[in-house]
Amino acid sequence: MLSTREKYYQMLEKEFQSKEAILTELINLEAIMHLPKGTELYISDIHGEYTAFNHILRTGAGNIKEKISLLFEDRLTSHEIDKLTILVAYPRESLASDSFFEHKDRSWYRKKIRQLLELLSFSSTKYTRSKVRKALPKQFAYIIEELMYTDTNYKDKADYFHQILSHLLELEQGDAFIIALCYSIQRLVVDHLHVVGDIFDRGPDADQIMDHLCKQPSVDxxxxxxxxxxxxxxxxxxxxxxxxxxxxxxxxxxxxxxxxxxxxxxxxxxxxxxxxxxxxxxxxxxxxxxxxxxxxxxxxxxxxxxxxxxxxxxxxxxxxxxxxxxxxxxxxxxxxxxxxxxxxxxxxxxxxxxxxxxxxxxxxxxxxxxxxxxxxxxxxxxxxxxxxxxxxxxxxxEKGSMYLVYNQHLLFHGCIPLTEKGEFLPLxxxxxxxxxxxxxxxxxxxxxxxxxxxxxxxxxxxxxxxxxxxxxxxxxxxxxxxxxxxxxIADKKTHREIKNSYYSFRDTKETCQMLLEEFGLYSPCSRIINGHTPVKVKGGESPIKGEGMLFVIDGGLSKAYQKTTGIAGYSLLNNSYGFQLVTHDPFSSVENLLERQSDQTLLKKVIDRELQRILIKDTTVGQSIEEQIENLTGLLHYQKT
Incomplete structure (x- = not known):
């Protein structure tokens, strides 16, 4: 009678039908393990505000502008960087505006397409070709790959590159191709999205947010x-x-x-x-x-x-x-x-x-x-x-839970109820x-x-x-x-809702350590990401608690809170170097953005920077890949016996 492991190997053999296929996949997985980890975006308390939520995703919470600035800092002015950022975030609207780009001749299209291809290539350096290919729109995937990986330093290759571009423009596909490039960049700038609670209520468009989330390739x-x-x-x-x-x-x-x-x-x-x-x-x-x-x-x-x-x-x-x-x-x-x-x-x-x-x-x-x-x-x-x-x-x-441990960090929306002494409060x-x-x-x-x-x-x-x-x-x-x-009741004294002791104790490093250990996290790099309570920036409150061990990222994305908070919410980025806190100003409309021709709604603050770059092998995704490697290695030994 076959063991459970042997039955599993027989199932695995249907996917990898030769020794060469197994070895190819093992080499691929080992290579992935040594790539830098992708950028994660944390956002909470969206509360039905689809327009603001959509803007954060389209701009990668400012990550797109940061990449453009790094790549083109010596070649573009600050105004040109702003305009390219807006183009990537809102390509259809930018191209449709007569005032945003006034002279769109063939030379302009060639220049913009080359810039976007260079930005796409820069944004995809963390990923395998296979993953990049999946992020490309089907109608242009082959052409984008050809242009991305063509070395124009060689004359023949340069002629090939220019011929493809000329043919695209002759077929009047310039706008469609630019839009495809921009959406591909948007998908690659953020590798994984964490929504730390409260999608619904207070705003009118929770259904649109949910529709958008259902299409996200990697989300929890x-x-x-x-x-x-x-x-x-x-x-x-x-x-x-x-x-x-x-x-x-x-x-x-x-x-x-x-x-x-x-x-x-x-x-x-x-x-x-x-x-x-x-x-x-x-x-x-x-x-x-x-x-x-x-x-x-x-x-x-x-x-x-x-x-x-x-x-x-x-x-x-x-x-x-x-x-x-x-x-x-x-x-x-x-x-x-x-x-x-x-x-x-x-x-x-x-x-x-x-x-x-x-x-x-x-x-x-x-x-x-x-x-x-x-x-x-x-x-x-x-x-x-x-x-x-x-x-x-x-x-x-399917995608949700009360809490999540991901890449050695603890994510939950509300609180872990504590007693007045700071101990866990039982139900x-x-x-x-x-x-x-x-x-x-x-x-x-x-x-x-x-x-x-x-x-x-x-x-x-x-x-x-x-x-x-x-x-x-x-x-x-x-x-x-x-x-x-x-x-x-008019008397506001009766309106008072006394917060659990958690909300005062989370300011201390000791409590944060206790919470992390409760969930099996002992690494000094581990952090808590929390939402739920709007951060009163006007009153001088900081979203960083527990001596940098806990981040509260509800800064008031909901319009109902913005008079109290003074901002339009926080989001958090975590790339292979560490955490960055992003402050958002209220977002009015795409029309205003195009008229202003600059996106000044984001202020980044580096709050944690790793001394050593984190690779995929050090992440939750890496743990899953490690299991795949062990299973494939086991399959090789199983086939020999």
Whole structure:
């Protein structure tokens, strides 16, 4: 009887059918191991801001401009470097603009194509020819390879090079060829993308971001609390669904969500129109989406906003009562309302209520009426059966996780809950304590099982909701989510959400070391990459914590945060030499960029520089290649026996 290893070798033989094929692949893999590691880009808290996200990817977070500056520093002026950067980032728009490039004759096309070929070659030095070939567009792959690797120092080769270019231009393929070169450069400038959470909510275009991510050749996602909210709804949590729809109504992009995912919101709008009136407390925030809507549409949205809020609080109350282990009875706020006096009593103090809309509360304030049950069930069915939603959620399940250890660095979105003494804070569940790494694993298992079950009475989905708003959630990390108070109580003291001790202890090197060791990382080069909490640059806060051991890269990409943060977010680059922190200014539009003819939105700061260049053999990818080498070597010995 064959062993498992022998069965594996027989499967491997189908791919490598000769000794020569095995030896060729071994030589190729060994060569790859000694190439410099590719550049990684870390980004977090995108929050539906597709335009800004797309700009960061197109520019490689400033990496394209850096490469152009290094390559052409003695041959191009700073203005020419800016224009070439913009061309690479936005080739279609640049070429279509009459003012950006005024005189595009054959000489201009030849010059630009040669520059772009040189830049493409420079950007591909870390990669094998095979990998570069995969990054090239099919229609021009052969021609680009021929031009890239032709040595024009020899006359015959130079004539061959010029003949290809002349033929391209005669066929009026100059623009198409330049566009192909630019997109190839974009793909090669960043080798791997890490999204450290929060793709969804607050901005209108999360669906476009997800579509873009689904096409990325090399990407991973560490789930953020807002991503988990959507995954919870997909798993069947009605409370999660009402919450994400309420946020969409509050930030004025509910119609966009309806259109993007083909949701049936008609029962919700009909219900809200019947039971709710205009209420200025629930007027959606002013956004660019507001300009597209009529007064009637905004009035309807205001009523829907109220309906979703009350439905959310009812369903959350049911959850809390169903799970005493959540220890969230203090959030059963409907019990504290005096409807006749229009007041609420919290911790012994009575507050007047504003914007009250409690007319649908029954004798049991957390019970849904038959009509509400119908509306919620219809919304859940529509959400779960959306084909685009299924595609996006499956992508998050395939590419995502609660945390990731990659190239000896630890990536997670929120926090690792700690006690006031700086020790791991446990969550007690059925006699078992979960803390540190095991706490994140606990929630990941519930998220995956919940999304697999997809039922509204799914206990796993209840734990996904707790991960969104629970006191000992690694994704929330606060004492309470005071959404109710922010709507209905004017006194801002009641709005306070006390952060977990993690957010103060992460400033210390000792805590960062403790966290890394919890995840099996003992290298002095290891770092923690964190998102979730906007860095208040205006107040002097630094994104670099723990004496350089932890980086917080949520600087406020979301427009909703930019007044507080003063910037439009951070991203992080990690190449074979070390880390670079990138600061982003608000990005308005491509039109403004073309008019200004310079991209000044990026400021890089080298925060970690390795003494010795890191090779692929030293990375997570290298570990995988090492396994392939061991298997192929084993196959050679197996064939000899």
């Amino acid at each position: 996602v560490q789930w953020g609390n807002h991503d988990i909210l959507w995954m919870g709804a997909y798993a069947g949590s009605r409370a999660c669904l009402m919450t994400l729809l309420r946020i969409a109504a509050r930030y004025n992009y509910l119609y966009e969500v309806e259109h993007a995912y083909a949701l049936n919101l008609r029962p919700l709008f009909m219900y809200a129109e019947e039971y709710y009136q205009n209420n200025p407390v629930f007027t959606p925030k002013e956004t660019t989406c507001s300009d597209h809507y009529s007064i009637e549409s905004m009035d309807a949205l205001e009523k829907v906003h109220q309906a979703l809020s009350i439905l959310q609080f009812k369903l959350e109350g049911q959850l809390i009562k169903r799970h005493p282990e959540f220890e969230m009875e203090d959030r059963l706020l409907f019990d504290q309302i005096d409807i006749d006096q229009n007041t609420i009593t919290l911790e012994g103090k009575t507050y007047p209520l504003q914007g009250s809309c409690f007319q649908t509360l029954l004798e049991d304030p957390y019970q849904l009426s038959e009509q509400e049950e119908y509306v919620v069930d219809m919304l859940l069915t529509s959400f779960q059966q959306s084909s685009k939603m299924q595609e996006h959620m499956n992508f998050l399940l 007690h569940v059925e006699g078992v304590d979960y803390s540190g790494k095991s706490l994140l694993t606990f929630f990941e298992e519930h998220i995956r099982q919940g999304c697999d079950a997809q039922t509204s009475d799914n206990p796993h989905a209840d734990w996904v909701w707790y991960c969104w708003s629970g006191k000992i959630s690694p994704q929330f990390g606060k004492s309470a989510m005071t959404t109710f108070e922010r709507y209905f």
